[in-house]
Amino acid sequence: MQDSPVFNYINSLSPIRPVRxxxxxxxxxxxxxxxxxxxxxxxxxxxxxxxxxxxxxxxxxxxxxxxxxxxxxxxxxxxxxxxxxxxxxxxxxxxxxxxxxxxxxxxxxxxxxxxxxxxxxxxxxxxxxxxxxxxxxxxxxxxxxxxxxxxxxxxxxxxxxxxxxxxxxxxxxxxxxxxxxxxxxxxxxxxxxxxxxxxxxxxxxxxxxxxxxxxxxxxxxxxxxxxxxxxxxxxxxxxxxxxxxxxxxxxxxxxACESSSRCVVPSIGLHLNAILMSSKDCKTNVTQDYSCSANIQVGLQRSISTLQDSLDQTENEIREDADQDVPVEPALQELNLSSPKKKRVKLDSGEGESCKRCNCKKSKCLKLYCECFAAGVYCIEPCSCIDCFNKPIHEDVVLATRKQIESRNPLAFAPKVIRNSDSVQETGDDASKTPASARHKRGCNCKKSNCLKKYCECYQGGVGCSINCRCEGCKNAFGRKDGSSIDMEAEQEEENETSEKSRTAKSQQNTEVLMRKDMSSALPTTPTPIYRPELVQLPFSSSKNRMPPPQSLLGGGSSSGIFNSQYLRKPDISLSQSRIEKSFETVAVDGAEQMPEILIHSPIPNIKSVSPNGKRVSPPHMESSSSGSILGRRNGGRKLILQSIPSFPSLTPQH
DNA sequence: GAGTTTGAAACT
DNA sequence: CAGTTTCAAACTC
Structure with a gap:
C-alpha cells in the first residue's frame, strides 16, 4: 500500500516536513x-x-x-x-x-x-x-x-x-x-x-x-x-x-609529567631560582641550588608549591647532612649568612673568577649573551647590567623569552658542558687523563684563541675539544680536537713552552687544578666546597662514584642544569677535586637532563652534534676504552644501569 | 677602567 | 645553512 502512487502523492503532500x-x-x-x-x-x-x-x-x-x-x-x-x-x-x-x-x-x-x-x-x-x-x-x-x-x-x-x-x-x-x-x-x-x-x-x-x-x-x-x-x-x-x-x-x-617524561617545565630553572631567591633561609645558597637541581628532577613532577615544599625539605636535609658530614668552610658559612644572591656576590668578589655576574648593556639580560639568563638565574645586585629584565619583577617577560629561546633551541639552557661521571675516573688509566669524558655540548668554534683561552667554551668549561668542535689550531689543554690525548702535565709544559706568556697565570692555575685533580686529592680552596652538600646528598657519587645519574629515572627535564652550568663553567671550580668533581659531574649530568632525554636515555649517541654525548663518541684517544661513546664507555650501559639504581634512593630523601 | 679581541648568539 | 651582525665576556694595556 505504501508503494502505491496515491500513497506517494499523499506522502509528498505530507505536512510533516513543514511541521518539523x-x-x-x-x-x-x-x-x-x-x-x-x-x-x-x-x-x-x-x-x-x-x-x-x-x-x-x-x-x-x-x-x-x-x-x-x-x-x-x-x-x-x-x-x-x-x-x-x-x-x-x-x-x-x-x-x-x-x-x-x-x-x-x-x-x-x-x-x-x-x-x-x-x-x-x-x-x-x-x-x-x-x-x-x-x-x-x-x-x-x-x-x-x-x-x-x-x-x-x-x-x-x-x-x-x-x-x-x-x-x-x-x-x-x-x-x-x-x-x-x-x-x-x-x-x-x-x-x-x-x-x-x-x-x-x-x-x-x-x-x-x-x-x-x-x-x-x-x-x-x-x-x-x-x-x-x-x-x-x-x-x-x-x-x-x-x-x-x-x-x-x-x-x-x-x-602530565607522570605519564610522560617529556613533560618539561619550561623555565623551571627560573622558577626555582625565584623560589630559592625568595627563600627565607639564606642557607640555601649554592648548596640549595644543587639540591634544587637534584630535586628538580623529581620535583618537576610536582606542583610548584609541592616543589617548594620539597625544596624546603631538601634544604633542611642538606643542611643537616652538610653539618654532619661536611664541615662548612668559613667562606661557605659566610655565604650562608647571606641570601643566595649575596652568596654569589661573595663568591664573585672572593673567588674572583668563580661566579661573575653579567654586565649586559644591550641585551636586557634576556638573551643567552647574558650569563645570568643563560644560567637560568635572575640578575642580582652585583650585576652591572643595564635595563635588565632578568629580574623577578619581569618574570613573565623572562619566562616568555626563555620559552622563545627554547623553542628555537631546546638545549639552549642545558649545560654547555656535559660531564661524564665515569670518565674522570678511571684513575690510573690514561683514561683518567683524557678529558674526553666531559665535552662541550656543541663544541667550540675558535679561530684565534687556539682553544687556550676562556674565549673557548670548551676550555672555559674545563673540557677538551672534540670532533664536534670546529676550532682551528686547537691546543686545548684539556684535550685537543684532533684527539691527541694530552697529558695535562705534558700539556702544561707544552703550553708553557710554547709560550703564551700571557696565558699564564690563569691557565696555569687551571692546569694545576687539573693535575691536582688527577692526583687526586685534596682539594681545597675553590668555592667548590659549597657543593659538598651535594656530595652528601649523593653519596654514591662521591664514593663510588660515578654513578650514572639517575637521569633516566628522573626523567624530565629541568633546567636544573642551569645551576650547574653556571658553576661548572669555570675551570677552576669544575676541575677542583676529584671528589668534588665527581659530585659535580654527577650533578652536571643530571642537569643535562633538561635536555634531554636524548642524552640521558639514549645510550647511543645518536643525538646529533648537539648531543654532548654524541661528541664524545669518538674522541681519538678514547678509542681504547671506549667503544665509542662515552656512554658506551661507561660500562656499556649495563653497568650504567646498575649503578644508577643506587643513586635513586639518595634522591628520594630529597623530596 | 678603557679599549681590544674573541667567539657565541642572534639575525639575515 | 652560510654569512653577517650583535653582544658581552675575556683579555690587554
Missing amino acids: SIPNPNQFSSLNFTSPPSVFTSPHLTSSHKESRFFKTHNSSSSDPTNSVESQEDESTSHEEVPAEGEDTKGLNIDDCMREEASVETNLDDSVASPCGGDTTDLSLVPYAPTRGEDGSCEDNGMELQKMHDNVQGKTETPDWESLIADASELLIFDSPDASEAFRCFMMQRASNSEARFRNGVEKQTMQHDSNKEPESANAIPYEAVSLLHRGIRRRCLDFEMPGNKQTSSENNTA
Missing part, C-alpha cells in the same frame, strides 16, 4: 532543557550536543552533525529563523540567551576537552586552545563548532574520557581550596551568558549555591546548571594552564 522545520525555536527551548545528560558527558556527542543546542531541532532531523555542509546550512537556517520568530520577543530572548549559553558551553566543552583530555601528557602545551574557543563569537559558532568538533573527534578516542576528565577536574577543584572560586567562575559564566535564566528563577537557585557548596548545587541545580558548573570548573582548570596560574597548572603538569 518550523517549530525549531520552540523546540529549542524544550530540547534545551530536556537534553539528556549523557549527551553532555559523551565526547562523541559533544558535537551533536552543540548542534542540538545550537541548531535546535536539526539535530533530530539530521543525525549526522559531522557533515559540515549540512551544519552550515543549518546554521544559516537557524539564523534566518530567528528573526522570523522575532515576533515572540520573549521566546527570542530566551532563545538567544540559550543560544549564547550553548555556544559558550560548547566552547568550554571543547576547550576543556582538547587540552585536558586530548593530550593529558602535554597540558602545558595546550593552554591556548581554550582561549581561542572562548573568544569565538556567537555568529561564528557554527563554523567554529564544526571545526572544534572535528578537532575533538580527531583528538578524542575514548568514550569515557571526558567523564574521566570531568572527574579529575572535580577532584582537582574540589579538593583544592579554590572550590568556591571555581564556583564563582561558574557563576560569572552564567551571569554573562544567561541573564534570561536569572530572570527565570534559575538565578535564585544558583545564587543559593553560590554561598553553598557544590554538593548542594548538585542537588538543587538543574542538570544544566550542574553541567555549567562542571564546565566552569573545568574551564578554570584550563585557566590554570595559562601562565600565571602556576599552582594548578603545576598540578596538571604533575599528572
Whole structure:
C-alpha cells in the first residue's frame, strides 16, 4: 500500500516536513532543557550536543552533525529563523540567551576537552586552545563548532574520557581550596551568558549555591546548571594552564609529567631560582641550588608549591647532612649568612673568577649573551647590567623569552658542558687523563684563541675539544680536537713552552687544578666546597662514584642544569677535586637532563652534534676504552644501569 | 677602567 | 645553512 502512487502523492503532500522545520525555536527551548545528560558527558556527542543546542531541532532531523555542509546550512537556517520568530520577543530572548549559553558551553566543552583530555601528557602545551574557543563569537559558532568538533573527534578516542576528565577536574577543584572560586567562575559564566535564566528563577537557585557548596548545587541545580558548573570548573582548570596560574597548572603538569617524561617545565630553572631567591633561609645558597637541581628532577613532577615544599625539605636535609658530614668552610658559612644572591656576590668578589655576574648593556639580560639568563638565574645586585629584565619583577617577560629561546633551541639552557661521571675516573688509566669524558655540548668554534683561552667554551668549561668542535689550531689543554690525548702535565709544559706568556697565570692555575685533580686529592680552596652538600646528598657519587645519574629515572627535564652550568663553567671550580668533581659531574649530568632525554636515555649517541654525548663518541684517544661513546664507555650501559639504581634512593630523601 | 679581541648568539 | 651582525665576556694595556 505504501508503494502505491496515491500513497506517494499523499506522502509528498505530507505536512510533516513543514511541521518539523518550523517549530525549531520552540523546540529549542524544550530540547534545551530536556537534553539528556549523557549527551553532555559523551565526547562523541559533544558535537551533536552543540548542534542540538545550537541548531535546535536539526539535530533530530539530521543525525549526522559531522557533515559540515549540512551544519552550515543549518546554521544559516537557524539564523534566518530567528528573526522570523522575532515576533515572540520573549521566546527570542530566551532563545538567544540559550543560544549564547550553548555556544559558550560548547566552547568550554571543547576547550576543556582538547587540552585536558586530548593530550593529558602535554597540558602545558595546550593552554591556548581554550582561549581561542572562548573568544569565538556567537555568529561564528557554527563554523567554529564544526571545526572544534572535528578537532575533538580527531583528538578524542575514548568514550569515557571526558567523564574521566570531568572527574579529575572535580577532584582537582574540589579538593583544592579554590572550590568556591571555581564556583564563582561558574557563576560569572552564567551571569554573562544567561541573564534570561536569572530572570527565570534559575538565578535564585544558583545564587543559593553560590554561598553553598557544590554538593548542594548538585542537588538543587538543574542538570544544566550542574553541567555549567562542571564546565566552569573545568574551564578554570584550563585557566590554570595559562601562565600565571602556576599552582594548578603545576598540578596538571604533575599528572602530565607522570605519564610522560617529556613533560618539561619550561623555565623551571627560573622558577626555582625565584623560589630559592625568595627563600627565607639564606642557607640555601649554592648548596640549595644543587639540591634544587637534584630535586628538580623529581620535583618537576610536582606542583610548584609541592616543589617548594620539597625544596624546603631538601634544604633542611642538606643542611643537616652538610653539618654532619661536611664541615662548612668559613667562606661557605659566610655565604650562608647571606641570601643566595649575596652568596654569589661573595663568591664573585672572593673567588674572583668563580661566579661573575653579567654586565649586559644591550641585551636586557634576556638573551643567552647574558650569563645570568643563560644560567637560568635572575640578575642580582652585583650585576652591572643595564635595563635588565632578568629580574623577578619581569618574570613573565623572562619566562616568555626563555620559552622563545627554547623553542628555537631546546638545549639552549642545558649545560654547555656535559660531564661524564665515569670518565674522570678511571684513575690510573690514561683514561683518567683524557678529558674526553666531559665535552662541550656543541663544541667550540675558535679561530684565534687556539682553544687556550676562556674565549673557548670548551676550555672555559674545563673540557677538551672534540670532533664536534670546529676550532682551528686547537691546543686545548684539556684535550685537543684532533684527539691527541694530552697529558695535562705534558700539556702544561707544552703550553708553557710554547709560550703564551700571557696565558699564564690563569691557565696555569687551571692546569694545576687539573693535575691536582688527577692526583687526586685534596682539594681545597675553590668555592667548590659549597657543593659538598651535594656530595652528601649523593653519596654514591662521591664514593663510588660515578654513578650514572639517575637521569633516566628522573626523567624530565629541568633546567636544573642551569645551576650547574653556571658553576661548572669555570675551570677552576669544575676541575677542583676529584671528589668534588665527581659530585659535580654527577650533578652536571643530571642537569643535562633538561635536555634531554636524548642524552640521558639514549645510550647511543645518536643525538646529533648537539648531543654532548654524541661528541664524545669518538674522541681519538678514547678509542681504547671506549667503544665509542662515552656512554658506551661507561660500562656499556649495563653497568650504567646498575649503578644508577643506587643513586635513586639518595634522591628520594630529597623530596 | 678603557679599549681590544674573541667567539657565541642572534639575525639575515 | 652560510654569512653577517650583535653582544658581552675575556683579555690587554
